[in-house]
Amino acid sequence: MITLVYLARLREALGAAAEKIELPGDVRTVEALLAWLRGRGGAWAAELAPGRAVRVAVNYDMARAETPVKPGDEVAIFPPVTGG
Amino acid sequence: MPVRVQNEDFDIAREIAALRGNDPRVGAVAAFVGLVRDVNDAATVRSLTLEHYPGMTEKALQGIVEEARARWDVHDALVVHRVGELKPTDQIVLVVVIGAHRGEAFAACEFIMDYLKTRAPFWKKEQTPDGERWVEARASDDEKAARW
Secondary structure (H helix, E strand, O other), X not given: OEEEEEOHHHHHHHOOOEEEEOOOOOOOEHHHHHHHHHOOOHHXXXXXXXOXXXXXXXXXXXXXXXXXXXXXXXXXXXXXXXXX | OOEEEEOOOOOHHHHHHHHHOOOOOXXXXXXXXXXXXXXXXXXXXXXXXXXXXXXXXXXXXXXXXXXXXXXXXXXXXXEEXXXXXXXXXXXXXXXXXXXXXXXXXXXXXXHHHHHHHHHOOEEEEEEEOOEEEEOOOOHHHHHHHHHO
């Protein structure tokens, strides 16, 4: 299981704040996870489409496409930050 | 190197006094305060809602402050960032850096703000006369952070 957290505009667009999912066996990176989520279609495919400005954090650290994802992780998906 | 995320307003004088204490080695205090403006991208802003990602926010701010302290010869730094409902003229963020000399303190303060703008998980939603809208990230903020 991993915990997925959606924040700010993406939380509203996807209609979910958080969920727990069983990590598919072939999903081992952030890039693969995003591709798997896009497979849900609809808002998932549109909001997480390649080229959309989406940021990902794994266990509270900013992640990159190749960052590993493993069971027990908390993966947050959000738009570029706008604080300060 | 304290970092805080809070709903309440902050008192700049009190925060600076607490950070520098009675330390006679401190010769420079550099501070930045970010405020809510009433206009953004040509729209009137009535209020602003700031949300963050609890757990990551503090860690990200700590990391930024640690990096500043590693890069510049400064004694300590403080970041206070507000979340929740804010109105034009309200204070949003405070960065204070103390050190022996102004050059290092100024640079570290600007670095912390530039990195905060692109790496700390905060998001602003504006309430305008035409409704609500999420603030879009600016490319110029990425460029400023990339300078360092």
